[in-house]
Amino acid sequence: MADLSLADPLWKKSTSTVGLVVTTDGSLVNVMAAEWTYFVAKDPIMVAVVLHESNWTTARIAGLSEFSVTLCSEAQAGVADFCGSFSGADVRKTSSEDLSLRDPVVISTPWVADGVMALECTIERRVGLPHYTMVIGRAEHVHGVRESAPPLVKHDAMYSLGDAISRRQVTVGAAQLDHGLRVCAVCDPHASREAPYEVALLGDRGEVVAKQSILPDEYGDLDCFLPVPPVGPGPVRRVAVSRAGYDTGFATLPSG
Ligand SMILES: Cc1cc2nc3c(=O)[nH]c(=O)nc-3n(C[C@H](O)[C@H](O)[C@H](O)COP(=O)(O)O)c2cc1C
Incomplete structure (x- = not known):
């Protein structure tokens, strides 16, 4: 091309x-x-x-x-x-x-x-x-x-105009703050407002360091602050966000 x-x-x-x-x-x-x-x-x-x-x-x-x-x-x-x-x-x-x-x-x-x-x-x-x-x-x-x-x-x-796009995957981003992580994600706007986002913090080897279910905001998006566990196997490297019926989205955190 x-x-x-x-x-x-x-x-x-x-x-x-x-x-x-x-x-x-x-x-x-x-x-x-x-x-x-x-x-x-x-x-x-x-x-x-x-x-x-x-x-x-x-x-x-x-x-x-x-x-x-x-x-x-x-x-x-x-x-x-x-x-x-x-x-x-x-x-x-x-x-x-x-x-x-x-x-x-x-x-x-x-x-x-x-x-x-x-x-x-x-x-x-x-x-x-x-x-x-x-x-x-x-x-x-x-x-x-x-x-x-x-x-x-x-x-x-x-x-x-064509049909509205129905998305199959969660799209996620995260930022390391002083005492935890801010995690933001979007999903298909037609997803049920009752369906929570499942947020998992992943360590070096992909192991789950912490996880939490969080309800979407008024726009159907995820916007949350998660305190990082003070003790654990190691630093959080990735964030995985899933929602029933949609493919999981990932964000990578900067190392160091
Ligand atoms: C669908 C379409 C969109 C156009 N959009 C623009 C535009 O955004 N800006 C522009 O300067 N010309 C645009 N043109 C070209 C002008 O409309 C064209 O030159 C026209 O003959 C100008 O008419 P006038 O000389 O009576 O002002 C477009 C043409 C078409 C067919």
């Missing part, structure tokens, strides 16, 4: 949703696709769109104080492809009958319907990047329903 190079189109290996960014100069509304659309703050909600210098949207948004962005549903794969394949400088994209624009509530820019959600944003900040501008918008209003449509997923090609 050949090694990746920084000259490869690495971004095609990343996975994202797709945004439909709408701008208006008061008379002409334009929509472009932006897979580089991310939430970047929660309180207040802020969303960033990253726009290449060659896009008409990039030139237009430089003189604007607002935009709207719709996170596409899987039903919008065609619209996303279309709005990302042609420039508003050449074709009036809003003429497509597959694109449904709605009136805004707070700002003056319409938003594209039928997505997972649509955000009316005022522009908070612009960050210059090589050949790109990141435009950060503050969400002023959201359109959507709680039981939202499945998202469109971009991973080079476009996909529907």
